[in-house]
Amino acid sequence: MPRFHCSVPLSSGDTLVLPPGAARHVQVLRLQPGDEITLFDGNGGEYAATVERMGRSDVAVNVGAHDPVEREAPRPxxxxxxxxxxxxxxxxxxxxxxxxxxxxxxxxxxxxxxxxxxxxxxxxxxxxxxxxxxxxxxxxxxxxxxxxxxxxxxxxxxxxxxxxxxxxxxxxxxxxxxxxxxxxxxxxxxxxxxxxxxxxxxxxxxxxxxxxxxxxxxxxxxxxxxxxxxxxxxxxxxxx
The missing domain is CATH 3.40.1280.10 (SPOUT methyltransferase, trefoil knot domain)
Known part of the structure; x- marks a missing residue:
């Protein structure tokens, strides 16, 4: 499943217009409304999300469940x-x-x-x-x-x-x-x-x-x- 970093805080249940960088990547992949993606904001874990709208320059998604999975090294x-x-x-x-x-x-x-x-x-x-x-x-x-x-x-x-x-x-x-x-x-x-x-x-x-x-x-x-x-x-x- 495509993964995208979102530079704004995420919260389950939100409908969010993706920041320009993430939106551009979604558009490059030619994703369509209903397609599932994974988002992470750098604060830990990741979120399931669904594309809701594909505009000419913007992409709206619905943010779903949070998975607290961590994949960091044992020590910094x-x-x-x-x-x-x-x-x-x-x-x-x-x-x-x-x-x-x-x-x-x-x-x-x-x-x-x-x-x-x-x-x-x-x-x-x-x-x-x-x-x-x-x-x-x-x-x-x-x-x-x-x-x-x-x-x-x-x-x-x-x-x-x-x-x-x-x-x-x-x-x-x-x-x-x-x-x-x-x-x-x-x-x-x-x-x-x-x-x-x-x-x-x-x-x-x-x-x-x-x-x-x-x-x-x-x-x-x-x-x-x-x-x-x-x-x-x-x-x-x-x-x-």
């Missing part, structure tokens, strides 16, 4: 990533969402080639958030991860609060003594924040500052992975 994993260039960030956001990431923090780093600011940064964030929404619709997730505003790594590190109880911060690293994902999971943390570098990795000074801020070096093995592959591999190891 927040991903902070030095943005890879070209289409690789799109791919990373899509796959991270499918795998259950709780939030994504795009970062500008010393070795990163992608530099974003102002209106260009705002447009990229809106685009990546839309990628996350589409990935939720496809994968069955009912909670959309937030793609946060672009920040420099140094500014982001400086603004971090003290880690809460049960929260683990880790940084992908080849440093001697870096721990495996299994070793970090053995401590049964309630959540993870994972810092991953761009193409070329983080600079030594960036890695040192992250460790000073409480990030534990995390190893994924001896092979050098692409920036987007490393972030996804860490998410797979820690979230599920």
């Amino acid at each position: 994993v927040h991903l902070a990533v030095g943005m890879p260039a070209n289409e690789r960030m799109d791919w990373l956001v899509e796959k991270a969402t499918e795998l259950g990431v709780a939030s994504i923090q795009p970062l500008m780093t010393a070795h990163g080639v992608l530099r974003l600011a102002g209106e260009r940064a705002d447009k990229k964030i809106a685009h990546w958030q839309a990628v996350a929404v589409a990935a939720c619709e496809q994968s069955g997730r009912n909670r959309v991860p937030q793609v946060l505003p672009v920040r420099s790594l140094n500014d982001w590190l400086a603004a971090l609060p003290a880690p809460g109880a049960g929260a683990c911060r880790s940084i992908l690293s080849f440093a001697d003594g870096a721990r495996s994902a299994g070793a970090l999971l053995a401590d049964a943390p309630a959540s993870f924040t994972v810092l991953s570098g761009p193409e070329g990795g983080l600079s030594p000074s960036e890695e040192q500052e992250a460790v000073r801020r409480g990030f534990l070096p995390l190893t994924l093995g001896t092979r050098v992975l692409r920036a987007e592959t490393a972030a996804i591999a860490a998410l797979v190891a820690l979230a599920n």
